[in-house]
Amino acid sequence: MHPAPSVIVFTTLSGLGFGLLFWLGFGLPDVSGWVAFVFFAIAFGLAVGGLLASTFHLGHPERAIKAFSQWRSSWLSREGVAAVGALVTMGIYAAALIFLDVKLAPLGWIGALLSLATVYATSMIYAQLKTVPRWKTSLTPALLVSISLAGGALLAGQVTFAMILLPIAAVIQVIWWVRGDGALSESGTDMASATGLGNIGQVRAFEPPHTGTNYLLREFAFQVGRKHSMKLRAIALGLGFILPLLLLFVPFGHVLAFLAILLHLIGIAASRWLFFAEAEHVVGLYYGKR
Amino acid sequence: MTTLPETTNRKLGLVIDLDTCVGCHACVISCKGWNTENYGAPLSDQNAYDGAASGTFLNRVHSYEVQPLATSEMPHPAAQLIHFPKSCLHCEDAPCVTVCPTGASYKRVEDGIVLVNETDCIGCGLCAWACPYGARELDAAEGVMKKCTLCVDRIYNENLPEVDRVPACVRTCPAGARHFGDFADPESNVSKLSAERGGMSLMPEQETKPVNRYLPPRPKDQMDQPEQIDILAPFLEPIVEEPKGFLGWLDKALEKI
Ligand code: SF4
Ligand code: SF4
Ligand code: SF4
Numbered sequence: 302m303h304p305a306p307s308v309i310v311f312t313t314l315s316g317l318g319f320g321l322l323f324w325l326g327f328g329l330p331d332v333s334g335w336v337a338f339v340f341f342a343i344a345f346g347l348a349v350g351g352l353l354a355s356t357f358h359l360g361h362p363e364r365a366i367k368a369f370s371q372w373r374s375s376w377l378s379r380e381g382v383a384a385v386g387a388l389v390t391m392g393i394y395a396a397a398l399i400f401l402d403v404k405l406a407p408l409g410w411i412g413a414l415l416s417l418a419t420v421y422a423t424s425m426i427y428a429q430l431k432t433v434p435r436w437k438t439s440l441t442p443a444l445l446v447s448i449s450l451a452g453g454a455l456l457a458g459q460v461t462f463a464m465i466l467l468p469i470a471a472v473i474q475v476i477w478w479v480r481g482d483g484a485l486s487e488s489g490t491d492m493a494s495a496t497g498l499g500n501i502g503q504v505r506a507f508e509p510p511h512t513g514t515n516y517l518l519r520e521f522a523f524q525v526g527r528k529h530s531m532k533l534r535a536i537a538l539g540l541g542f543i544l545p546l547l548l549l550f551v552p553f554g555h556v557l558a559f560l561a562i563l564l565h566l567i568g569i570a571a572s573r574w575l576f577f578a579e580a581e582h583v584v585g586l587y588y589g590k591r
Numbered sequence: 592m593t594t595l596p597e598t599t600n601r602k603l604g605l606v607i608d609l610d611t612c613v614g615c616h617a618c619v620i621s622c623k624g625w626n627t628e629n630y631g632a633p634l635s636d637q638n639a640y641d642g643a644a645s646g647t648f649l650n651r652v653h654s655y656e657v658q659p660l661a662t663s664e665m666p667h668p669a670a671q672l673i674h675f676p677k678s679c680l681h682c683e684d685a686p687c688v689t690v691c692p693t694g695a696s697y698k699r700v701e702d703g704i705v706l707v708n709e710t711d712c713i714g715c716g717l718c719a720w721a722c723p724y725g726a727r728e729l730d731a732a733e734g735v736m737k738k739c740t741l742c743v744d745r746i747y748n749e750n751l752p753e754v755d756r757v758p759a760c761v762r763t764c765p766a767g768a769r770h771f772g773d774f775a776d777p778e779s780n781v782s783k784l785s786a787e788r789g790g791m792s793l794m795p796e797q798e799t800k801p802v803n804r805y806l807p808p809r810p811k812d813q814m815d816q817p818e819q820i821d822i823l824a825p826f827l828e829p830i831v832e833e834p835k836g837f838l839g840w841l842d843k844a845l846e847k848i
Contacts, residue, residue: 302720358715358716359713359715359734360712360713360714360715360716360730360735360736361734361735362713364693364712365713367692367694367695367713368692368693368713368715370692370693370694371692371693373594374594374688374689374691375689375690375691375692375717376690377690377691377692377715378692381692426690426717430686430690430721431686431723432720432797433720488796489796490723490794490796490797492655494793494795494796495723495793495794496655496673496675496793497791497793497805497807498655498657498807498808500807501659501671501807501808502657502658502660502668502670502671503657503660504655504656504657505655505656505657506654506655507654507672508614508653508654509653510619510651510652510653510677511648511651513643513644513645514643514645515645515646515647515648516645516647516719516728517719517725517728520716520719520720520729521725583723583797584722584723584725587653587677587724587725
């Protein structure tokens with residue numbers, strides 16, 4: 302799949318933002334007044350910034366409001382509904398906390414769960430697609446949700462939770478990669494089933510249907526070199542999980558905390574780039590591209 | 592609403608005959624021609640006159656080379672070249688419809704045609720991600736999703752002569768490789784054709800239940816069989832050695848003169 306920058310920025314930032322909102326909703330850390338303002342500003346900045354970035358790849362962003370209508374069937378629609386629900390709930394909770402110094406705890410819990418639901422819905426947009434065998438697994442929501450919670454804990458200064466969640470997310474990440482590498486061949490979809498010609502013999506793409514490129518090739522036929530991908534996986538694992546974890550063991554200060562979060566963000570962006578770039582869409586088979 | 596209908600009254604679709612398709616791309620051109628000036632936004636081209644031409648098409652023809660496995664009777668089997676037209680298969684369990692967040696994509700209850708309501712489409716592209724067959728293309732100029740409409744604006748169009756009330760690709764194909772009809776009716780031309788020739792679904796494991804069927808190519812020449820020198824020989828032998836019946840009588844009568 303084409304690793305579109307807007308989608309990578311969106312899933313990385315909003316995942317972190319909603320992760321932070323999750324912890325803030327449960328009063329971790331228990332902040333109020335100006336400190337609360339800063340925390341919520343960061344969380345909303347990330348979550349909303351990510352959502353806005355995601356509208357850049359739409360052909361008609363001005364009609365985005367229509368995307369809230371099909372929550373009965375569409376995970377993309379559910380994501381939108383959950384995101385707005387989470388932002389509004391947490392917005393009211395935050396305003397009460399910051400300006401009135403009132404803690405509406407149940408509202409915070411609801412907002413936290415809605416934030417989690419948003420990340421889950423995002424992950425299901427990918428995990429539902431049979432056409433991308435690497436994504437079609439319950440490990441995909443596990444991965445995106447654990448990264449969001451771990452990153453959120455890191456950002457919320459929840460050292461203990463971060464120390465537990467970072468290794469969990471890292472393990473899921475590695476399992477996800479290993480499973481993903483065999484997913485396409487496991488799926489049973491190949492050139493033989495794509496063309497129905499497999500019972501005659503070995504199928505080879507002889508002539509493409511068009512001399513130039515097209516939407517399908519631009520969007521779906523992206524391929525990453527094996528060496529390249531190994532390097533990026535090492536970067537994602539090292540910066541996203543291992544280094545931030547090690548930094549947590551050093552006596553924690555603001556500078557180190559900032560460093561840990563920055564490294565984490567870069568690592569997760571690398572992981573997210575791979576998430577798209579390595580994902581094989583079965584339509585590539587029609588072009589003999591897999 | 593992007594939930595799928597339980598059933599549709601009719602199941603309109605195409606039979607594509609891989610045996611007779613000659614790979615001329617006439618259906619590609621007639622499809623683009625009809626659909627760029629009728630239903631919905633035109634099918635745009637980008638850089639049409641320089642080296643990097645690209646454009647939106649609803650129907651494309653791939654070509655595959657299939658190499659049969661060698662056996663002891665057939666040590667060097669000849670490869671077959673198969674042309675492979677591909678457009679939307681109007682799946683019964685269309686994943687492109689259920690993923691759509693806006694309700695722009697839908698499957699019609701009356702005839703099963705899968706369509707995009709372009710005024711609702713936000714151009715998110717998710718439906719194209721969900722389609723295993725590459726049947727949807729986002730138009731680069733209009734920013735909306737384009738796909739085969741089964742020529743919905745021809746098949747019911749009473750302004751056209753009756754002979755033209757079939758999809759443009761079907762009407763155009765010089766080899767008669769594309770057939771249009773109702774798969775819900777077991778007596779229809781497409782149902783019968785598909786039953787006779789073992790019509791197949793593409794990527795059945797994706798569980799999209801395509802309506803369109805592909806007819807597998809018939810076995811091709813056996814030139815590599817050692818004992819057979821002229822492949823036409825069996826067909827050139829006289830079928831009737833001795834005339835029978837009236838002709839036989841005439842033959843004998845004439846013989847006597
Ligand atoms: S072929 Fe693709 S676009 Fe057409 S109905 Fe099936 S999944 Fe949808
Ligand atoms: S591109 Fe249009 S039709 Fe396709 S899923 Fe998005 S809104 Fe629906
Ligand atoms: S039915 Fe119409 S829209 Fe579909 S491939 Fe044929 S010509 Fe194109």
